Amino acid sequence: MNPNFISMKILTFSLPVFLLIIVETATAFIPISTFCQKNYLAGYLILSNGDTITGFIDYRNWENNPGIVFFAKTPDDDKQGYSPVDIKEFGVLDEKYFSAVVETELSSDKTTDLDYDAELNIVKETGFLQALVKGDKSLYLLRSKLGKEQYYIGQDSSYDLLVYKKYLKDQDGKSVIVENRKYIGQLILYLKDCPSLQQKLQNTTYQQNSLEKLFLSYYDCSHSEFDFHKKTEKISFDFGVLAGATFSTVSFRSADFDYLVNAGFQPSYNFSGGAFLDVVLARNNKKWSICNELIFTSYKFKGVYEDYIHENRYTTYASTLGYGYLKLNNLLRYSYPLGNFFLFLNAGLSNGFAIFEQNETIVTSVLFEQERVEEKKALNDSRNYEVGFLGGLGARFKRFSCEARYEYGTGMSAYSGLKSSINRLYLFLGFRF
Numbered sequence: 001m002n003p004n005f006i007s008m009k010i011l012t013f014s015l016p017v018f019l020l021i022i023v024e025t026a027t028a029f030i031p032i033s034t035f036c037q038k039n040y041l042a043g044y045l046i047l048s049n050g051d052t053i054t055g056f057i058d059y060r061n062w063e064n065n066p067g068i069v070f071f072a073k074t075p076d077d078d079k080q081g082y083s084p085v086d087i088k089e090f091g092v093l094d095e096k097y098f099s100a101v102v103e104t105e106l107s108s109d110k111t112t113d114l115d116y117d118a119e120l121n122i123v124k125e126t127g128f129l130q131a132l133v134k135g136d137k138s139l140y141l142l143r144s145k146l147g148k149e150q151y152y153i154g155q156d157s158s159y160d161l162l163v164y165k166k167y168l169k170d171q172d173g174k175s176v177i178v179e180n181r182k183y184i185g186q187l188i189l190y191l192k193d194c195p196s197l198q199q200k201l202q203n204t205t206y207q208q209n210s211l212e213k214l215f216l217s218y219y220d221c222s223h224s225e226f227d228f229h230k231k232t233e234k235i236s237f238d239f240g241v242l243a244g245a246t247f248s249t250v251s252f253r254s255a256d257f258d259y260l261v262n263a264g265f266q267p268s269y270n271f272s273g274g275a276f277l278d279v280v281l282a283r284n285n286k287k288w289s290i291c292n293e294l295i296f297t298s299y300k301f302k303g304v305y306e307d308y309i310h311e312n313r314y315t316t317y318a319s320t321l322g323y324g325y326l327k328l329n330n331l332l333r334y335s336y337p338l339g340n341f342f343l344f345l346n347a348g349l350s351n352g353f354a355i356f357e358q359n360e361t362i363v364t365s366v367l368f369e370q371e372r373v374e375e376k377k378a379l380n381d382s383r384n385y386e387v388g389f390l391g392g393l394g395a396r397f398k399r400f401s402c403e404a405r406y407e408y409g410t411g412m413s414a415y416s417g418l419k420s421s422i423n424r425l426y427l428f429l430g431f432r433f
Contacts, residue, residue: 040075043092045082057092061285064143065097065128084126096228097128102142102152103161109148114177116168122161129159132208133215135226137191141208151183151211153190162186164206181206187214194221208232233282238289240399240432243273247425248299250321250411254418259317259361260378263303272297272426278333291331291346298324299422300358312368319378322358323412327351331390342396350388350407357382359412383414386422394428401430 043057058070058079069090070079082090084099091097106121108114129140129152138154152159162183169178187201197217204214209232219226248268252260274295281288300322307315331348361378364371386409394403404427411420 040072041092043071043090045069045071045087046089047087050088057090059092061283063283064145064147065130065141067127069097069128084128090128095230096131096134098131098140098159099126100129100140100152100159101126102129102159104142104144104150105161105163105165107165107167108146109166111166111177114166114168116170118165118167118169118178118180120163120165120180130230131228132212132230133219133226134228135219136222136224137215137218139211139215149208151206151208153186155190160186162206162211191218194218196221235282236280236286238278238280238432239275240278240430241273241275242293242295242428242430243271244426244428246270246272246297246299246427248301249423250299250301251421251423252413252418253421254415257415257418258307259305260303260319260418263305263317263319265301265303265319265321268299268301270298270300272428274327276430278432285337287335287337289333289335291329291333291348293327293329293331295327295329296324297327297352297424297426298322299424312366314366316364316366317361318364319361320358321378321412322356323354324356325352325354325386327353327388329390331392335396340397344394344396344403345392346394346405347391350386350390350409352386352388352409354384354386354412357384357412379413379415379418381414382412386410386412388422388424392426396430399432401428401432403428403430 039058039060040056041059042054043059044052044054046052055071055073056075058072060066068081068083070081071090072079087099089096089098102125103122104125106123107117127142129142131138132141133139134154140152140154140159142150142152144150151162153162163180163186164183165180166177167180168175183206184201184204187204188198191197191201191214197214200214200217204210212229212232215226216229246269248270250265254261272295274293276291276293279290279292280286281290300320302318302320305317305319307317327350329348329350331346333344333346335342335344359377359379359382361376363374363376365374388407388409390405390407392403392405394401394405404425407422407424407426409422409424411422413420
């Protein structure tokens with residue numbers, strides 16, 4: 001049987017088995033860890049009758065405004081759900097939410113989804129508004145399940161939508177994006193007792209940071225104090241290093257090039273390592289991040305193919321293919337806390353640039369007792385750029401991490417009639433500074 005086929009089987013078998021072992025080991029501890037993990041934080045509810053009760057809220061660092069909040073008098077009590085109809089307000093950690101019946105604008109604000117409809121698509125909705133700045137002049141946020149952010153100002157005992165809409169319009173034969181910035185006029189009236197803000201108002205965008213800065217400037221201008229300010233959560237960065245081993249195999253597919261397709265290339269075991277910058281996204285308890293890596297990895301495959309005609313006439317091809325790559329990896333990572341540990345899954349793309357190459361075939365031709373040896377390139381047309389698809393599973397404890405990762409790469413062949421692929425299994429240890 002072809003040794004190259006055997007090595008591929010080893011790789012495709014060993015990767016799922018290895019990942020399954022990690023999953024089974026981790027999930028064996030999930031019930032205990034989940035029980036010990038504290039999602040309940042001290043908080044309060046204000047009921048519809050105005051009574052305030054204190055206890056513990058199941059806090060989820062909500063990406064979108066919650067539709068229901070779970071509350072218990074103690075962490076061991078059964079939790080009870082409360083909707084915006086049931087309560088006036090709740091608070092947990094450094095966040096406050098207020099029950100409200102508000103207008104919402106349903107049009108998408110994504111550039112790819114814009115249409116030519118300038119009309120506002122307004123509906124009434126009952127939900128929890130998150131207070132960003134609260135005081136004499138207040139600013140609130142509603143982030144829907146679709147991810148659209150809408151902002152409100154407190155007006156007497158009601159909440160007014162700050163109106164903003166993007167849409168398309170034909171102009172000089174081209175489609176251009178037009179903005180309905182009615183919110184600017186609303187804010188001019190709302191903050192009219194501070195005329196010095198007028199220039200700043202005109203430059204205020206419909207984004208949380210920009211609106212918050214405007215309201216804080218108002219309080220500085222009016223020399224008054226706000227009751228509450230929810231500071232914007234920012235992305236954070238983790239920097240570290242990776243080091244480990246790589247198990248690689250190569251395969252070729254072609255109707256020709258028998259000396260490569262049937263060479264039986266042996267697997268390659270090599271060192272891999274580099275550095276990473278993990279961009280940790282805000283909200284959702286920082287479970288999502290974008291991991292960017294610059295790593296070095298290499299392989300060296302050796303294989304032999306014999307074109308046998310008869311015992312006195314045959315040709316042997318001894319091929320060596322070795323490449324070293326600098327790879328820029330970009331992965332989307334999801335981390336799940338289990339007590340003091342974090343399990344994480346990630347997937348993404350790699351871009352590899354070859355920095356050295358060993359590409360040779362020694363051709364030995366035997367005709368009766370005459371032998372001729374020739375050395376040439378195994379691939380006359382090779383490429384120095386490789387695209388890869390990545391997926392991995394790992395665990396992190398404090399500053400240390402370990403990960404098993406699989407990569408499928410497009411290989412080194414630049415021939416249209418010769419397809420190459422590289423399969424890699426990485427075992428990484430990591431350290432965060």
